[in-house]
Amino acid sequence: MTRAFTIGFIAVALATTTGCGKSEEEKQAEEAAKAVQEGAASMAEGAAAVAKGLEQMAQATGGTGKVEVLPFESLGAALPEVSGWQRGEVTGSSTSFPMPMSQTEATYENGDARIEVEIVDTALNQMLFAPFSMYLAGNYSERTSDGYRKGTSIKGQPGFEEVNTSDKTAEITLVVGKRFIVHARGRDVAVEPVRAVLERMDFSKLAPK
Numbered sequence: 001m002t003r004a005f006t007i008g009f010i011a012v013a014l015a016t017t018t019g020c021g022k023s024e025e026e027k028q029a030e031e032a033a034k035a036v037q038e039g040a041a042s043m044a045e046g047a048a049a050v051a052k053g054l055e056q057m058a059q060a061t062g063g064t065g066k067v068e069v070l071p072f073e074s075l076g077a078a079l080p081e082v083s084g085w086q087r088g089e090v091t092g093s094s095t096s097f098p099m100p101m102s103q104t105e106a107t108y109e110n111g112d113a114r115i116e117v118e119i120v121d122t123a124l125n126q127m128l129f130a131p132f133s134m135y136l137a138g139n140y141s142e143r144t145s146d147g148y149r150k151g152t153s154i155k156g157q158p159g160f161e162e163v164n165t166s167d168k169t170a171e172i173t174l175v176v177g178k179r180f181i182v183h184a185r186g187r188d189v190a191v192e193p194v195r196a197v198l199e200r201m202d203f204s205k206l207a208p209k
Contacts, residue, residue, distance in 0.1 A: 067123040069094060070208065075104040075119045075180075078205035082197050085110045099125055108197060113189045115197055119206070120181040128181065135160040136175060154198050157182075163191050170194050180206045 072092025079090055085108040092104030105118040122128040134140070136158050140151040147163040152172065159174035159182075170191035174182040182201070186194040 067100065068208075069100045069102040069121045069123045070206070072102045072104040075102060075121060075206065076106070078119060078201050078203065079104070079106050079117060080197070080200035080202065082108060082200055085115070085193075085197070099123070099127075101125075101128075110193075113187065113193070115184055115186040115189065115194055117182070117184045117197060120183075121206075122179055122181060124179050135173075154195065155201075155203060157203065161191055161195070172198055174198065176203050176206055 072094050076090040076092055079087070081087055088107040088109065090104060090106045092102070094102040100123040102121040103118060105116065108115040108117070120128070135149065136151060140149075140160065142149045146166045149160060149162040152159055152161045154172070154174055157174045157176045159172060161170070161172045163170045168188050170186040170189055170193075172184050172191070172194050176182055182198065184194045184198055
């Protein structure tokens with residue numbers, strides 16, 4: 001049973017087992033049980049609304065299944081071997097709900113340094129680009145006391161890079177073919193090694209068949 005249904009079931013049980021001639025404590029318990037039941041019903045309605053909203057957004061933004069995502073195994077073929085770095089196991093997954101999406105990832109290690117690379121096939125769903133679309137402009141730049149973020153490109157693919165000196169991380173996100181999101185995050189490394197891994201990627205492997 002779902003949590004909302006379980007809470008509601010308990011509330012109903014408490015209400016129906018309360019007899020006549022209730023004490024003040026019993027009346028308070030009944031009122032509390034009723035409030036819990038109403039809250040559980042509201043939670044269930046809210047969950048259903050969220051699920052329906054996600055489905056509607058997916059349909060409105062092109063995630064209707066008309067574009068078939070690549071299998072995650074195909075995405076993994078774009079991840080390169082890089083001299084000086086040990087590539088770990090390539091893993092991934094594909095899903096059709098609430099929108100078609102496929103992703104794969106692998107970690108590169110060199111001593112204590114790590115670079116995590118992830119590839120996501122968005123199936124042309126523009127909703128997935130929304131969180132960082134403003135950063136894709138080549139002239140975008142932002143500087144703080146902890147580092148910077150700026151627009152960039154690799155092999156003709158637009159993106160942005162971000163460096164944080166406080167936690168010693170460097171990240172680059174690219175949009176390949178207006179469809180695939182490629183994200184690389186390095187720990188205990190400068191941004192150059194992260195860029196070097198992405199430059200070794202074979203973006204042609206991401207072309208739909």
